Amino acid sequence: MHESRPSEKHEDEIGQSLINGLHIYKSPQGVARALISSNDWTIQIYNLDLQSKESIVRCPTAVNYASVSPDGKMMAAVGDSTEAYIYVLESGTWVRHSSFIVANDACFMTAFNPAGDKLAIASQAGTLPIYDVRMLDNDRSFEPPPRPLCKSGTSTPSGALGGDRAVLHTLRSSRRGSRRFPHVAIRSVQWSPNPLDLLLFTEENARATVVDARDFSRSQDLNVPAMERVPSRLSSVDGNSNSVAASIATFPNGYDIGDRDLSGACFSKSGDRIYIGTREDISEWHVRTYDRRTFSSVRIR
Secondary structure: OEOOOOOOEOOOOOOOOOEEEEEEEEOOOOOEEEEEEEOOOEEEEEEOOOOEEEEEEEOOOOEEEEEEOOOOOEEEEEEOOOEEEEEEEEOOEEEEEEEEEOOOOOEEEEEEOOOOOEEEEEEOOOEEEEEEHHHHHHOOOOOOOOOOOOOOOOOOOHHHOOOHHHEEEEEEOOOEOOOOOOEOOEEEEEEOOOOOOEEEEEEOEOEEEEEEOOOOOOEEEEEOOOHHHOOOOOOOOOOOOOOOOOOOOOOOOOOOOOOOEEEEEEEOOOOOEEEEEEOOOEEEEEOOHHHHHOOOOOOOO
16 A cells, blocks of 8 residues: 555555455545455455554455445445445444345446445446435345245346346446346446546456446447557547547557456546556547536527
């Protein structure tokens, strides 16, 4: 763990288990903390200002990722199960509030939007449901249904998922998968800073998608290039009013995208850039923020 001053470094033993996710956030009081999710079924919480471990939250499964809402009162965790686990902060301690089924396979990542009223969860099944946080906060009834006496060979129907009442919209990966999982896995998800209202998610390799999060009616696929074929200068996409990210880098016709594993993605602090990492490199896209901050003019008669 590093402070903002590059000359100082703090090292600490986290444990022997594989670390799956790291989420850094600031509490409403301005305290910087890190959530470390690992295969030992725990979320370790570190105070980055004091450079010390504060607490350990134990979960029902190996944890892939956990994130905290902007107001610091709710934490959403997912892992090697079909469920998401909601924790609330009570007297300084994280207490399990509820759980609900997200998909018919493991989940990879959770993300709250800047307003804190929406929660996105990425899954191996290639689905990305967007939840109304207010329903998750007020309703403790999202416990998974009891196990059936018999199990069929079919996947879980969407109507049987425990948190469906709170789902505002469900996004899916852009490419086809297998017969069991019709869509390619979604590995990560990020919200843009306000007031851009964009949602970015990555598939397991080679492709990411930017979605208009105001009404989820538009999206734009981003094919991630290989480093050796990136042009020396970024150029803008020709004027396309239906483009969400727009003003992105363009590449030669017939470019072979290939199957490169994606290591992560994020927006810049201002939201005017998108960065997507692979094992070898990081690609950058320019977001046309002016179009997201303004609206078409109208005349009232």
